[in-house]
Structure formats: C-alpha cells, structure tokens
Amino acid sequence: MEPRELRERIREGLWKGPTAGYCPGYTQVNVVIVEARYAFHFLLFCQRNPKPCPVLEVMEEGVFEPRFLASGADIRTDCPKYRVFRGGEVEEREEIVDLWREDFVTFLLGCSFTFERALLAEGIPVRHIEEGKNVPMYITDKPCEPAGSFQGNLVVTMRPIPGDLVPKAVQVTARYPGVHGAPVHVGDPSELGIRDLNAPDFGDAVTVKEGEIPVFWACGVTPQVALMALRPQIAVTHAPGHMFVTDRRDEEFAAW
Amino acid sequence: MEPRELRERIREGLWKGPTAGYCPGYTQVNVVIVEARYAFHFLLFCQRNPKPCPVLEVMEEGVFEPRFLASGADIRTDCPKYRVFRGGEVEEREEIVDLWREDFVTFLLGCSFTFERALLAEGIPVRHIEEGKNVPMYITDKPCEPAGSFQGNLVVTMRPIPGDLVPKAVQVTARYPGVHGAPVHVGDPSELGIRDLNAPDFGDAVTVKEGEIPVFWACGVTPQVALMALRPQIAVTHAPGHMFVTDRRDEEFAAW
Numbered sequence: 001m002e003p004r005e006l007r008e009r010i011r012e013g014l015w016k017g018p019t020a021g022y023c024p025g026y027t028q029v030n031v032v033i034v035e036a037r038y039a040f041h042f043l044l045f046c047q048r049n050p051k052p053c054p055v056l057e058v059m060e061e062g063v064f065e066p067r068f069l070a071s072g073a074d075i076r077t078d079c080p081k082y083r084v085f086r087g088g089e090v091e092e093r094e095e096i097v098d099l100w101r102e103d104f105v106t107f108l109l110g111c112s113f114t115f116e117r118a119l120l121a122e123g124i125p126v127r128h129i130e131e132g133k134n135v136p137m138y139i140t141d142k143p144c145e146p147a148g149s150f151q152g153n154l155v156v157t158m159r160p161i162p163g164d165l166v167p168k169a170v171q172v173t174a175r176y177p178g179v180h181g182a183p184v185h186v187g188d189p190s191e192l193g194i195r196d197l198n199a200p201d202f203g204d205a206v207t208v209k210e211g212e213i214p215v216f217w218a219c220g221v222t223p224q225v226a227l228m229a230l231r232p233q234i235a236v237t238h239a240p241g242h243m244f245v246t247d248r249r250d251e252e253f254a255a256w
Numbered sequence: 257m258e259p260r261e262l263r264e265r266i267r268e269g270l271w272k273g274p275t276a277g278y279c280p281g282y283t284q285v286n287v288v289i290v291e292a293r294y295a296f297h298f299l300l301f302c303q304r305n306p307k308p309c310p311v312l313e314v315m316e317e318g319v320f321e322p323r324f325l326a327s328g329a330d331i332r333t334d335c336p337k338y339r340v341f342r343g344g345e346v347e348e349r350e351e352i353v354d355l356w357r358e359d360f361v362t363f364l365l366g367c368s369f370t371f372e373r374a375l376l377a378e379g380i381p382v383r384h385i386e387e388g389k390n391v392p393m394y395i396t397d398k399p400c401e402p403a404g405s406f407q408g409n410l411v412v413t414m415r416p417i418p419g420d421l422v423p424k425a426v427q428v429t430a431r432y433p434g435v436h437g438a439p440v441h442v443g444d445p446s447e448l449g450i451r452d453l454n455a456p457d458f459g460d461a462v463t464v465k466e467g468e469i470p471v472f473w474a475c476g477v478t479p480q481v482a483l484m485a486l487r488p489q490i491a492v493t494h495a496p497g498h499m500f501v502t503d504r505r506d507e508e509f510a511a512w
Contacts, residue, residue, distance in 0.1 A: 040295045044314050
C-alpha cells in the first residue's frame, strides 16, 4: 500500500491501528502541534538539541498540508490517533478538524523507525521488534539545552547489540542525522542516570543477552516531555505508535 | 592572538579592521539581529535552507552573550563594524549598545572562512585569497524555500578549481555542513542563471584559468537578502568582512 492510500483510508475512518510496519521504506514522523506563541522557542529547542529533536518539516501558522513530506495530505485527519493536551488533561481523538486554529504551528520530527530498518538491513538485530514489544525508553539525568521556557532531560531508547556489531550499528545510524543519528551512549546505563534497564519510563523492557551491550539513542519523546512540562493551554501530538506516514523514502534522509 | 583578546581590543575600540586571517583556526560567523516578531519565520527560513543559512547559534530575546560560541563576549560591541538597517536606510557603526532592545533576537550563521582553511590545508587553491580579493558572489535564479514572509533567491560564491581537484573540494567541504557544506553546483554558471562570471553581484571577479572548473557554494548573504527584502523597521548585521570571531575551533564543525 502506498502512503497516500493509507492516509486516505485513515482519513475516511477505515483504518485506525498503529502504523509500525506499514508502507515499509517510507518515513514515518512524530507530530507536535503548538500555538504560534510557542513556535520560535520550540523550534529553537529543536535546533539546540538536534539528536532528540530532528526537525524534518515545520508548517507555518494555520497550514495543515505538509508541503515537503506529503503534499495533498491533511495533518488534521491523517494520523490514526491523536492526543490533545489541555493543561494537565489528555484526550485521545481520531481527528482534530474541529479543534484546528489559525495559529497552530505543526512540527514533524524524525522517528527511529527509519534507522531500525537500516539496522535490520545490515543484519543487526533489533530486540523489541523480535519480541513484539515497544522500544524501551528512559528519562536520563542529562539536561537538554533549554530554549526560552522549554527545558527537560534527554530521553533515550535502548537496543541491546552484540559487541562485535556495535561499530556497525554506530556507523549505520550515524548516516541518518535526521532520525536521531548515531547513539548518544554505548555501554553503561548508570552513566545516563538509568538505575534499572528492566524498568523503562515508557515502552517495554526487553531481553539483554550474554555478550550484548546496551546502546542508547536520543528519543523523540524528549521534546514532548519538554512541551508538556509547560502545561500549554492546548497542544496536539500523534498518539504513541500512531505516526504520520510520509511520501519520502527513508534513503532520502541518509546524509551520505 | 586568542579570540577573547581580539574581541576585547575590538570592544575597547583599539582594533577596527576586517577579521579575515585573524585568529586562524577559530570559527568566524555572520551576525543577523532581528526583532522578535520575525524570529520564528527567520529561523524557519534557515531550517528550510540550511546550505545558505547554517545556524550555529541563536540567542533568545534580549540576550547579548553568545552562550555556546563565545561565553563572556558581547554581541553589541565585539564585531569591528555593524550595519544598521532601518527601512531602506543603512548606517555603519562600531557598536550598537545604545540601539539594543529587549526584543532583539540574534542569529550567528556559519561562514565560508572555515571551509576555505580546510581547502587550503588539502592543497586546493582558493583564488580570491591568492589574488587578495573578496570572494565573487552571484544572485542565482533559484528561489529559496520561503518561510512566512521571508523569500528570495539563492546567492552563491564561486571558486575556480582544477578539474582533478574538484572531487576533493567536494569531499572536504561536505565535511562542514555547518558552514555551507558541499557545493550546490559544479561547472555551468548558466544553469544557475549567472550570465557573466566577470560581473558578480557582490565581491570581486577572479581569474578562471585554463582547466579550471567554476564551483559554486551556497552563500551566507542569502538570508540577508531575504531579510532586507522585507525592509524591516530595524535589523542589524555585521559589516561585510567584519565578522564575529568565536572561541570554537573550525574542526568542531566537521561532521565526521
């Protein structure tokens, strides 16, 4: 199925599930929608923290068609599920047409689905996929560079990699700076302030086998955590796993 | 002389010239200061056009100390010369302390001085340096991706390179995406809408010798042209050649 076709089905309410594994080879992205008054500082937070916040497209005030990643699409309807944040409250919805405002600015951020396909293509195992789980995510003790009132600690994902494949895993993901790039740390969870790999802050714990090294990548949940800490009057994101599927091929985001 | 020392002399009015060739190995940057209401769209223009607009640091509203590139410096006094734009009028000044406003947002953008040092280090000739001239710059017919009300055509610099050194020139500059990166075009000026290499729009014409190919890189004048087209009530830049000298070494901006 082509991305355009999948998005049409989603828009018509014929398709509602998570997007992992669909339209293989096409880049899926995180969605963050904020009021215009937050836009400059949120974009600056991303610019200062490019590993957790790889900006692939920003749509100006009121624009709901992504010009670069998926022309003809509608960001108000084409994710299978959204989360609407109002102050501390969260609501899940299948579309946000009636909530849309002329001062909404939309950020589309790279997602690790892209580099996981590259890892698998190079014969590097991805444990949470093997185990049918969500990737384990941990809030580290490393503060991001703040911007305006946005601040928060770096969130990372962890994938256990056999020691002899760690160099290749670094090289393969380094090619994709637009989707978190090279790992931020190899080896010691305690260096990141992570006490127990079996107790992730989000997602599911996975098996770390004998001879495997935990490898940590910056995670796209980081900017969401920084945003939510501000308890904005209103903000919208995709629901976890229910991404926006673009028309761009993963390879287009390889740096070399 | 260390950058800190040079900036102090500039601040005290003891030093007023262009900065090319000073503090070799330390990155010099372009300065653009805009009112906060332009900040989001200007940053977005840079994000959408990273080759001509490589953002190395953005300082929030009212901040005049560059936190990352030169802590302890003062962006209001530490360039040898500034240009102040008011509507269509331009004024040159040695400092802008009395003009400073709490809603001024400062952008520091990478400059080709960094990759020219890398070219020279690899034995690749840089003609305008050999001839003691300013690099030739041309306004192309290629529109940048607009952002909000910012728009304009790509401006490029040209350096003639012997054909057998063109691949190396591409590779060397590709390592520095933070300072314009790889060339945007090799070979045919007319493909960029440039009619006469001997009539640059800014800077000086240089000799193109037998066997040399004109190689074109994106130029940091591009965002200034887009900004000036809006005739903002007030905006400030460094004066051409009178850059802000940072404490960061050129090598820190190499991508690999």
